[in-house]
Amino acid sequence: xxxxxxxxxxxxxxxxxxxxxxxxxxxxxxxxxxxxxxxxxxxxxxxxxxxxxxxxxxxxxxxxxxxxxxxxxxxxxxxxxxxxxxxxxxxxxxxxxxxxxxxxxxxxxxxxxxxxxxxxxxxxxxxxxxxxxxxxxxxxxxxxxxxxxxxxxxxxxxxxxxxxxxxxxxxxxxxxxxxxxxxxxxxxxxxxxxxxxxxxxxxxxxxxxxxxxxxxxxxxxxxxxxxxxxxxxxxxxxxxxxxxxxxxxxxxxxxxxxxxxxxxxxxxxxxxxxxxxxxxxxxxxxxxxxxxxxxxxxxxxxxxxxxxxxxxxxxxxxxxxxxxxxxxxxxxxxxxxxxxxxxxxxxxxxxxxxxxxxxxxxxxxxxxxxxxxxxxxxxxxxxxxxxxxxxxxxxxxxxxxxxxxxxxxxxxxxxxxxxxxxxxxxxxxxxxxxxxxxxxxxxxxxxxxxxxxxxxxxxxxxxxxxxxxxxxxxxxxxxxxxxxxxxxxxxxxxxxxxxxxxxxxxxxxxxxxxxxxxxxxxxxx
Numbered sequence: 092x093x094x095x096x097x098x099x100x101x102x103x104x105x106x107x108x109x110x111x112x113x114x115x116x117x118x119x120x121x122x123x124x125x126x127x128x129x130x131x132x133x134x135x136x137x138x139x140x141x142x143x144x145x146x147x148x149x150x151x152x153x154x155x156x157x158x159x160x161x162x163x164x165x166x167x168x169x170x171x172x173x174x175x176x177x178x179x180x181x182x183x184x185x186x187x188x189x190x191x192x193x194x195x196x197x198x199x200x201x202x203x204x205x206x207x208x209x210x211x212x213x214x215x216x217x218x219x220x221x222x223x224x225x226x227x228x229x230x231x232x233x234x235x236x237x238x239x240x241x242x243x244x245x246x247x248x249x250x251x252x253x254x255x256x257x258x259x260x261x262x263x264x265x266x267x268x269x270x271x272x273x274x275x276x277x278x279x280x281x282x283x284x285x286x287x288x289x290x291x292x293x294x295x296x297x298x299x300x301x302x303x304x305x306x307x308x309x310x311x312x313x314x315x316x317x318x319x320x321x322x323x324x325x326x327x328x329x330x331x332x333x334x335x336x337x338x339x340x341x342x343x344x345x346x347x348x349x350x351x352x353x354x355x356x357x358x359x360x361x362x363x364x365x366x367x368x369x370x371x372x373x374x375x376x377x378x379x380x381x382x383x384x385x386x387x388x389x390x391x392x393x394x395x396x397x398x399x400x401x402x403x404x405x406x407x408x409x410x411x412x413x414x415x416x417x418x419x420x421x422x423x424x425x426x427x428x429x430x431x432x433x434x435x436x437x438x439x440x441x442x443x444x445x446x447x448x449x450x451x452x453x454x455x456x457x458x459x460x461x462x463x464x465x466x467x468x469x470x471x472x473x474x475x476x477x478x479x480x481x482x483x484x485x486x487x488x489x490x491x492x493x494x495x496x497x498x499x500x501x502x503x504x505x506x507x508x509x510x511x512x513x514x515x516x517x518x519x520x521x522x523x524x525x526x527x528x529x530x531x532x533x534x535x536x537x538x539x540x541x542x543x544x545x546x547x548x549x550x551x552x553x554x555x556x557x558x559x560x561x562x563x564x565x566x567x568x569x570x571x572x573x574x575x576x577x578x579x580x581x582x583x584x585x586x587x588x589x590x591x592x593x594x595x596x597x598x599x600x601x602x603x604x605x606x607x608x609x610x611x612x613x614x615x616x
Contacts (some may be wrong), residue, residue: 105414133350133352135360136356136358140361140362143360144364145276145426148367149229149423151231151423153280156376157396157399159379159392160377160380163318163321164306164311164380165310165312166313167320168312168372168376173330186348187354188575189348192574196349198213199437199438200574201213201513203574204571205498205514207442209498209513209517214438217341219491220491221427221431222466222470226463226464227467230467230468231246233250234472236413237253238397239397251468253420253421253424254424254464257421257422257425258428258460276418276419277367279418280415286404287412288375291399291403292378295385301380301381304383313326313616314326319540325542329489332546333485335499336495336496340496346433358597362601362604369604381399382399385399393475431463432455432459432463440455486532489545490527490545493551496549497552497555501560502571508566509559509560509566527539
């Protein structure tokens, strides 16, 4: 097993310095909300797609996916291919209303559709998830990689170091620096993943050798009802709930699309991300399954990918790949800082002291990001207490986000959904989610897989929304017309698309993505 030596450490340090320098280089002096939080609303589709992908496929996701592939088999890929389906849905139904509204944040969109209470609740929930899930998990996973190069340094010190380095350009450059560095890191991560995947398959002896040496159930996307990984009812009803929240409403993700210079750029960027999600079965999940043959007795699945890197790559190349992961950690953490700063500045502080927030948005944003940084650094080392990283990420979302999904789904497709219904849904949904989380995860009184909990909670939330909305006056149609999906608008767009080249028709692009996704799922069912 090659030990990371001075060469690997030197290469990683040099690449990290280059990453920070690049982030500072692409940053300009940020004066306005558009500049700092939405990159002046001038992003083109390649930058959007790569930055969106980098925000999702951070070291957090890579380590978590490989670990889940080791623990549960390739069924964890169900989360990834379903993301492509959700992104196509997002482009067709929700994105036109979101971009057309001109909002800065997704909580602001909820206020336009319902009222201020929905905005504040969603902002607070998103901020909580950003700090305790996204930011902390990014630092934790990055620290696991850094520990290969600096094995004697405590985890908390590595977490603090990564956070400090990421803040150098994030606090200065805003979303523009985050998107450009994220786009570069997406390319580096894909290249690194290709190297490790090729090395893992070569070491195992190829696909045929893997199928002979691994339980066939670990190589199937369709799992039985009682599976601890992805049971097939959870695939049909649970993953879509989590996917809709993550890709269609989570400001951490949608912020990149909000920076688009046009609706077409936003759509093409989102579809590019959907395309990039499909190879992850071969680049990330199956290498984790290969580790079942290479390292059959690992106690912590989160160590699978770092072990693959350390064992399969020569020391010099290990330094390059580790640097790519470290840089991706910086980009992912920087993304969460900028997103959290936007929520605090616009959706929370802007409601308390709007005149101050309007006068000093960038200063408040930087101070907010700094506060989030401190909390994330303190919490990140605690994640190792929760078992494997993938379960931690998904289980938290399953109990927390169904009320928000209910508000967006009802608000987008049912003009009758009212502010009173939204308030009742948030109240009942939060109580039910917290209660079920305590009974299942904390106390263990009920044995319920979290992918079953998500659709149950969503059904309760939608029932509350419908029942309360029907008992109150309907919202004013003129105020929400542009925020609700319209069949007439869809038919008008269909007519317009007939006059353009199929190469530029986003619906045909989306259909091609869906067919490619279906082919992969059928091949590995």
